[in-house]
Amino acid sequence: MIDGRTRIWLLAACLFVAPTSTGILAQDADDPDSVRIEYVFDELTVTGSRIRGEAEGSTAPVVILAREAIRSRGLASVGDVLQSLTVQSNATNTQANYQGDGATRISLRGLGAHRTLVLVNGRRFVPGGLGADAAVDLNALPSTVIERIEVLKDGASAVYGSDAVGGVVNVITRSDLDGVEFEAYQGVSGAGDGAAIDLAFSAGLERDQSNILFSAGYHDQRPVWTYERDFSESDKSYNWGRNDGSFTTSGSSATPEGHIVDRSGAAGNDAWKAVNTAAGDEAGDYFLDPSMGWRPFNYAGNSLDGTGDLYNYQPENYIFTPQKRYTTFLGGTHRLSDRLRPFFEVVYTNRQSEQKLAPTPLFTIEEGTPISADNRYNAFGRDFVDVRRRFVEAGNRIFNQDLSTFRIVLGLRSRLASFDSDVFYAFGRTSGTTVNRGRFIRSNLARALGPDEECTGNCVPLDILHGAGTITPEMLAYIQYTGVARGYTQQKILQWNLTGDLAEFTHGPLSVAAGVSSRWESGAYTPDPITASGNTTGFRTEATVGGFSVRALYGETRLPVYHGNGIGFHLNAAGRVFHYDTFGAGLTYETGAGVEFPLGLTLRATYSAAFRAPGIAEMFLGANDVFPLVSDPCSAVDEAGNPRELTSQQRRNCAAAGIPSGFRDTRAQLRAREGGSTDLEPERAGMITAGMRYRPGFAPDLQLDLNYYRNRIEDEIGSLPAGVILSNCYSQDNPTSCGQIVRDTDTKLISHIVQTNTNVGETETAGLDLEAAYSGNTSWGILSARLEANLLFQYDQFIPAAGGTEVIKARGYYDVGVFPRWRHSAALDLKWRRASAGLTWEYVGGFVECEDNDCKGLYRSDVVETPAYRDVESNSVLGLRGTYRLFTGAGGTVLTLGMNNVFNQPPAVIFNGLLGTSDFSTYDYMGRYLFLRVSHFL
Template sequence: MFNLKLSTLHLAIGSALFAGIGFNVHAAEEGVDAVERIQVTGSRIKRTDMEGANPVTTIDAAAISKMSVNNVGDLLQNLTSSAGAAVNTQTNNGGDSSTRFSLRGIGDERTLVLINGRRVVAGGSGANASVDLNTIPTSIVKRVEVLKDGASATYGSDAIAGVVNIITHTDMEGFEVKVNAGQSGESDAKSKGIDFTFGASSDRGNVVFALGYNDQGDAFQGDRSFSEYELRAYPDGSTQQGGSSAPPWAHVDGAPGSANNPEAPNADTNVTRGPEFGSWRDYSGATDAFNYNPVNYLQTPSSRKYANVFANYLLGEFGFLGEVNSFAEASYVQTNGDRLIAPEPLAPLAFFQTAAPYSPDNYYNRTQGPKDADGNSYTLNDWRRRMLETGGRANFRDYKTFRTVVGFNGVFDNGWDWEISYNYGQSDSVERAEGYFNLDRVAEAVGPTGWLDENGALITDANGNPLVEANGSQMVCLNADGAVIDGCVPLNIFGQPGTDSEISPDMLQYISGAYNTTELGQNRQEVLSAVVSGDLFDLPAGAVGFAAGYEKRKESGYYKPDTLILGGITTAGSAVSTKGGYDVEEVFGEVIIPIFDEAPMAHMLEVNAAFRYSDYDTFGSNTSGKIGIKWMPVESLLVRATVSDAFRAPTIDDLVGGSAIGFPEASDPCDADTYSNPADYQAVRNSPNWANCVSTGVPQSGYSSGGVEQIPSNTGGAVNWGGSVVLEPETADVLTLGFVYTPEFFENFSMSVDYWEIQLTNALSTVGTQSTLDGCFNNGDYCDRIDRFKSDSAIPGNIKTVDDYAVNVGGIDTSGVDFDLRYRFESSFGDWRLGLDGTYLLEYDKHLASQTIDHVGRFEGDHDGHFAKLKTNFTIGWSLDDFDATLTTRYIDSVVEVEQGWWTAPFERTVESNVVVDLQGNYAVTDHLTVTLGVDNLFDQEPPFVYSAFGANTDVSTYDIVGRYMYMRAQVRF
């Protein structure tokens, strides 16, 4: 069952003398009543101490109150164990107003999120795979426990990288108000919020109410020097301003016969009038590309309203059940978030694979378009125009999440604890979009035109043919038969924005209408759970503890686009509805066996084991297990180890997610525009790999895309493979080894060092567009997933789409070391706290068919994001009387990126390391009032350039991109 390089069980046990799993010292510092039994994340057994056999990082409410964050997602993304490419509200194009957490960088869907030890419904646009952490405000959090270990035996599916358990305030008494506000040094990204919490208790129970509102303002890429322009990097270290091949002026086919390559007669040299709107000339990416960065959000605006209730009530004695307590939790969160990206690049054929030829019998083409050698207008098959007149493409999201838990617990007559609970969660999504176009109407508006006379009759010549150029009362669109298309307004792409010749409101109205796409979605979760725990019997070293239980869970969800998106006739993309669900029944058990107590070289030694059997109605059964060791040779040294296998079941989206089209950035190795030197492309055409290009439909003579950087890609569930792919659960073997040392000779110092290793196999994932293209070119893998325009097309060889649906593909091998050092000391001028925690990444190999992609110390846009070798947080804390201050230095090591755009051959460059300093201070003005002032990114450190990242010339998932941010918070409590 366990096949890790270091992880056979006997090796884990034998190695316990030298290594084990550490715990986060914060947890040990909290202190626990010696007789109180508590449940620690990673175990179902209640214990009298906080330390189990698992590495757990704990962040308490006191630490959270010193930060600028207002939701759990932003809090977690600052941990050094966070990696990869999890989205947040800095993610504009490609984001969804949510914040996710990817522990170890193996994907947010592989980190299980709990609230008070129970599952949380997924959030987002519908049929999602992970929790939107924006829906959990920090004001209700008592502490956050992050288990950095596989925990499927304890919690079931998804707990491969670990578990985030948010413990809420359920026993507060009194009334509390928190008011916060902040803004960046550029006077944008403003935030404000207010939270109310009220708690009351009696001798039979308690209740806590929490209400709040938070608002986050926007910032634009054009307001930061690093993101003002799209930048392209070159091997010599220079950069060039880039942009899109769809500018706010016409970029169209050149005249037939103008091709530079006589072997490709359908190709021609594209022409434009450029920003100067002079004579027609050859298009140049160096001078004519459109800079779309300034109008994109750098930070997306959002607002959140929430209400929570937590209650307990002692019902009384009920026979053998003992004293029975009832409990309930209820929460409601409404999140509104926006996205704004540059105005639509309307290029029907090249960008949207839809034929919309601009007719030579269109008035605007006839009078303003380019001419062939004989001075005649001609059909423009590939035409491109940035629709600057719309103001941009905007998305407006409205997410509502409701969750409730009800249950009973107590203690049997024999002293065993029991609990039964029902957990229901539902998230609903409505998303509207503006600034997109109906491609069918676009095709009509660029077709043939005619004129109506004053009586509404079509003006024709002597042969009855419509006159394209006439002095009529109204210009109209005509179909192929010469009939008038009712309501159609001909489209002029040749004018200049901001002048009388720009695209008119009537033109925009017709091709967009009152056209706003609307997409609906839902996630729903139901969990019925019963668990019993206690002591089975006594051994010389102590009691044998156990826990056992049953859980039945139902997950369901849907995503429903409107009819225009379903029909694939909108520039907003195409998508198919998703609807489905699954049921699972599970039984689980856990035992802790004390072996030695107060023995020589064994101040304490215990072993714990857990198992879970899961029966899914989608794929069948799965069994997972875990064994852990906790050993203290002396009181000052704790050595721990765990070996476990974990799994993740296919989600609704994995299984039946409807096909949707996206546009990730990628570079086609078969495209002449991928190479700046024609000799390099000639070498590719002469290589054996060229046969792989030809097999997908590339002409033998090659092709040029004209600078298409975003490749249309079909994504969705395995159902889209047409039954040829059946998904199975992914599995992982997880090992943790480490120690915690609190030396007696060095008072108030502690350190923990933890080695972790995950071997994930049969991964549920997608290959990725870039990996598909590279795999085909280099190895002949995935070539059948690439669909190109045929030889009789106007753009032969160009990619229509790449299929990138869910599959079980390869796996991930990753390992590293976490460390945590803490020291406290007193001085004549206050008390001091020093802390250093970090993660050092040793290995991260992603396996895809015949490819193995090394991620350590690298950033590769299509290969899962950012994986620095070293990340650290160094903290200095100081307190004197009623004042407390904290200085935190966050360090992210340098990485290597592969820059591969169509403007240059692929090359590697170093992304510099990043250091950000945060400063915070709070002062207890009175017993009831505390004021906090803070500055994140004190020295206004700009993020390093990551040119291959998608958006803002940097990695928005990893770095602080807003800049210096100042905030204040006032807390009043009675």
């Protein structure tokens, strides 16, 4: 028997010494007052294995998020809940405005969303996104039907197939609802914005081991603008030279007023000479001051604080993007007999999301659209190659997605002797459109800025030299366009599984599972015709279309080796053979062992050989033109036209390629063409996990887990950087990659560099997951606590470099994302009769960021220069919630009132971060948030 004082010490140890798992709320069906919060690990799940039975002896580390733990968080999206796990990092979400698409994804171990497998009831879910995608959009999962979520923190390709590299997320839907449930959620930030409404209706029937569940929901998330938060109202530039914590406001040199960079020094007429005279010695860079006329451009800061002329684009962006979702779910199981039970699932989700960016900037030198001396709005009598203008008259750039996800599963469970079998067919499809507004037609822009004599017909000359407000609707109508892109991802699965006990031995049954499956995936992304042709102020993007099929056979077994005297020892093994119609056949496997000791101690270890097959977009990606900052190594002059001495190796290799001596190319950017490749092989990975579970007999309400992991991914799919391709061909003893460089046969100028996907690069990561939970009675009520933490030992990326590879160490550095040494999530709950209260604490440790986001000089001896660096502070966010349960003859009502980010903690300041001078994938941009959830059961 444990007294109250001992319980308090155990609770403190849970919160501040050891770390956690996630909670399950259990309730006695006959006593509505018996609600008890219990935190468990993997007693109720077999995720990571298809062998039937409890996972008490499982060798896989699994975390469970129960329904009540999910609903009490005050988050309307299941994706937001999953992103709070310490095992997850650096995945996109609805805070992603620039390059976002409205999706929320999960990246276990920070290895990428495409390396995390998402299942629903143990079956693969269809990918989401704009088309030809490989990762699931968690927003497509209706949260109201979720019973629990099981997160496997290990590779499981032998059991589930491709993509289960970082881990597996298995969403289990409800099957025990017998009645009607209404739920309403309302939230709003402390600033009065970012309001969210979530409404849901569910009805279920459970009779004689048969059940059916219907649910429908509506979600409306309102936006938050960057100017509404102090940390994001202005772009910032850190003073790396002084490195004393100071910074200046920053922004874009494309301003609404206009900006001329004189690159030719042409004389022009008297009006231009007057501008030169007024500018004095600083001639060459001019800003159109509304009160002074043309004067030297001031790069010292932006117009927000008056320190400079740079355009502050931050206020014109969302920092939290809006979306609406409509979801429906219908599923059930029918007991035909003791041996036959058909089942089905139908899911439909429609998402309408939006991103808004600042008005389009025009850099005429990048678009190849100079302003002619003969244009009616050019009063200076000379051509201008480099004019920069922000088209505020056109309004924001707007991107809208209208995507629908449909999935149906039809299956049959059966009992064959002592074996359980299930066979199912699943069809899923995500499709829709993306509409973009605010970009320009390049050819029309060139005519509108060119000589008047060439601007005929419907052409309207464009005025960008006389300040903001001079661009008329007629001018915009001629150069603007609305682009509509269409895409889809489709998935079909036919699978049969069998599990049972093959034989009975002295120490227990030999349990096995086996199955066969076929999967077909196809997808396409078709951009609008103007974007596909490259006749746009954005980059050219060709269509992506393709697909693949795979057939697989898997098997697994659990062998009890010894059981007696309080000690148990078992072995696990699994294997999968597969054949893809794209790259051929392969094999993956997994082995594991577990030992149970007296006094509640269990040791376990696994080794997994996992794989990830190339996705549709990686194989069939349409050609995209990009312009990296690289120059021709064979050029005898640099970008400024100054002589450049080639190395002896460069001279030999360039001559062998037919480049004449004295060849000149002053371009600072070269065209590179990205694209997919059907020659890709699968990524390979090896994962080791070893850990312990401790449930002491003297404290049965205390649970401790400790798991070590090490992952290594080889043959990662990506593309060689353009600079590496050029160096490999012209600067090395054994030239390679020369076939990826295309030159004009006459001029010898580089036409483009081919950057198709290939298998290149590696990632290694290692760390320690610590989990602890405690729940027990005290004089105050039922007190429960949990702590889930991650101690990161290593996260290294090996990327191609000239003549070899180079390592980027991410642990404790921001070069590739947020990978702190320590992060944790903790919770404390107290339940007294029908009321309960809870406290949550999310902590992300600090790290280092460096100038130019390149910290290699801090840990590599071969890098001569040590970069300037600064410490990014740790970040703590606290949440509070209170719940009251009311039961009457009219049913039960649960009221939850809470506040996330109680102290309005801003995100950590990261000057190398994107919008908001931070990292949207890790930190809370919303700030203090109040919420109310009301659930009523009949």
